[in-house]
Amino acid sequence: MGLLAISDLAGFGDQEDHAVPPAHYEVLTGSEAACADGWERVVEADRARALAWIGAAVVKLRAYDGSQGATRKALETHFHATAPWFAKVIAWHLDKLQAVAPLANYLCRDASSGPCAPGGGLTGRLNEGLKSGGIAWAMWCLPFFRIRICPGYFTSDSEWRVRALVHEWSHKYLCMLDVGYADQPGYESHSSFRNFFNADSWSMLVYELQ
Numbered sequence: 001m002g003l004l005a006i007s008d009l010a011g012f013g014d015q016e017d018h019a020v021p022p023a024h025y026e027v028l029t030g031s032e033a034a035c036a037d038g039w040e041r042v043v044e045a046d047r048a049r050a051l052a053w054i055g056a057a058v059v060k061l062r063a064y065d066g067s068q069g070a071t072r073k074a075l076e077t078h079f080h081a082t083a084p085w086f087a088k089v090i091a092w093h094l095d096k097l098q099a100v101a102p103l104a105n106y107l108c109r110d111a112s113s114g115p116c117a118p119g120g121g122l123t124g125r126l127n128e129g130l131k132s133g134g135i136a137w138a139m140w141c142l143p144f145f146r147i148r149i150c151p152g153y154f155t156s157d158s159e160w161r162v163r164a165l166v167h168e169w170s171h172k173y174l175c176m177l178d179v180g181y182a183d184q185p186g187y188e189s190h191s192s193f194r195n196f197f198n199a200d201s202w203s204m205l206v207y208e209l210q
């Protein structure tokens, strides 16, 4: 059903020749202390970068004929599937994601409760973000629910933040699940089927093909 919704919204695409309009940013009432001045500019810049990463990944995946080593390696690592037709399927989804992701809006909130509390959202497993709770969170498969930006987002490095946005967008618009974080044990042995439906596989592929 998520894919149908994406097809319906695909007419919003065609952004190659146009600047992406800014998203809407809001602070949850009571979370002002956790959302420093300028937080929305940080997310806005990360958002632009995430869209550019996806665009670059789409170009590489569409051009892939099996012989491009870096693309092949990224597909093998994150999907265990390296056929050109499979790369085209991934590119098709990422192209739709790039078209609809600019529609996402963002709500900054503290980590006292809810999805930003420790264990609630995407956590910064590789950095200090873990200590301050989640980085970001999106309601699964609900396009119009604002993405939560957590305190851990702002203590994460920029590449991690961009990866986090792609990860959350893949939950929100591609309806992908959390069935294997790339930096957790066992990730490398998951099936292609499992990885296809795994948000972190998508964000890691984009990260490596940027």
Ligand SMILES: [Zn+2]
Residues within 6 Å of the ligand: 122, 167, 171, 177, 178, 199
């Ligand atoms: Zn997730």
